[in-house]
Amino acid sequence: MTTAAPPRWARAAAHVAALTPLPSALWRVSLVFGFSGGFTERGLVDLDVAGWGWIYLLGLSVLTELAALLTLGLVQPWGDAVPRWVPRIGGRPVPTKPVVAAAMIGAAVLTALWTPLLLWWTMPHSDMTAAGANVVGILYLPLVAWGPLLAAVTVSYALRHRAAVRVR
16 A cells, blocks of 8 residues: 655644654753753752652653654654564554554643643742743743644544555
């Protein structure tokens, strides 16, 4: 089964989606390396970066970026067929329905999770300085776009694969 190439807008949207968690991830990594990130002294103590908190911050940063990078599979050849180097299943087509279902569930969860961030500036942030709260709000704001971008790219993927099935 050969699918049509993804439209240019879908490729662009997938790449933007893959980058949406990067500013917040870099901010969290900066906390691990000793930058206060806009927290007050008490806020930093509560975050426990000096203790086990750094593992959480690094793990969350890596996991969010890896999850975002999966969006690229919706516009790359490895989203159509398992790469040949993968033992036993390399070269097989990727099943469309589970991919679309997982991506749409992910888009819904991300939208529900990050849309409230639009209200960031209306909430108190007693553990942060005023400037720090503004910077964090700006760095996390791209996450609001992640869910809708993933949904749009997923619809494009589903339509391309549905058209490929009809052509067969």
